[in-house]
Amino acid sequence: MHYELYYWPSIQGRGEFVRLALEDTGAAYDDVARLKAGVPALTRFLQGGPGAYPPFAPPFLKAGKLVIAQTANILQWLAPRHGLVPKAESARIWAHQLQLTISDWLVEVHDTHHPMGGAFYYEDQKPESRRRAAHFTAERLPKFLGYFERLLANGYLLGRTFSYVDLSLFQVLAGLRYAFPRAMERLAPKHPRSVALHDRVASRPRVAAYLASPRRIAFNQHGIFRHYPELDA
């Protein structure tokens, strides 16, 4: 099946978790909003245009007649069709549970530079960001990292079997290294399995090819992961 991914064209954001799954599995897809006239096509869906199931926000994936929104929902649907999750129900529930925990983590990352919400520029919430980020790097980041580190005892989050959640954890780790290089360097020695997971995923042939391609949008100051040195204590 040829997929259509709809997501903002200039950031990795939440869409990147879907891009990584599509790339790793070698699926055929268009990153629609990056094509000519793609952004208007995206916004038409949000205005409730085509389809009975209007997404609240991107990313969403068009797969035949289905239009699926919410990152974790998309991945949960996509993964079993491409061997990115084991068949057993318990493994799928567990994978989805971890993906939703990653979603929660992402919200907290975003809140480090936007504690007052998306309505205000970072420049208009700098003292608040500093206060929130200090707590994030001191308490929340080690808590999330420690949780996932413990699960990697056998190499991958689901044990010995690679799954889409490993792709997502790779993306979070890569993003955190970009946003908080000092905090992540300080925490690295305590999280050797996470460091190894990051490198193992990055060296998967299709992932490596994707990361080196122009399809991979660079981290920048508009996405979830932003590097503001003053927030990286």
Add this chain to the structure above:
Amino acid sequence: MHYELYYWPSIQGRGEFVRLALEDTGAAYDDVARLKAGVPALTRFLQGGPGAYPPFAPPFLKAGKLVIAQTANILQWLAPRHGLVPKAESARIWAHQLQLTISDWLVEVHDTHHPMGGAFYYEDQKPESRRRAAHFTAERLPKFLGYFERLLANGYLLGRTFSYVDLSLFQVLAGLRYAFPRAMERLAPKHPRSVALHDRVASRPRVAAYLASPRRIAFNQHGIFRHYPELDA
């Protein structure tokens, strides 16, 4: 099957979405942390004690050998077993998508009184809360309400069929009325279907019995929905 729900015993919080599903379907369950020695039983799971799948946070549901965490994940698993969602795959994906959008909405509700994060008391982030809540009631609340209102054209979120997502939307609407009575009263005339949905769910026999019982914890100043008059502009 006899379920065990694990959630903090003194708040509705995210656990309430699971409680409502269990109650509406008449399932047999223990709200474990509200029983004697229940909180230590809960924290044992969080410390990675029993089971291969340690939750990151409550709520989680024990169903036989399964331990399922993440509210939307629990509901997605529970609903088809109790006729709370249609059988068709497209309907289930759509229901889950809406539930995840409700999860996002809840984060924004919580952020109105905790923009600096859970590390600080509300009393230590009052000016920030006021700024964030003003934007929430002016922009985000109408946006979320408008989205769900549009979907209720045929009475329920999935059309003519009642589902677990209607229970969750009821809970959000009830919570918002508690937290932001003035904003919600102002917005009510524009959202008649949501008002009707709230009342229709509240009058379902098992839901009505639950809401009138001591099992329903009252809204209070420790949960997601808190009434601070200064935030309800």
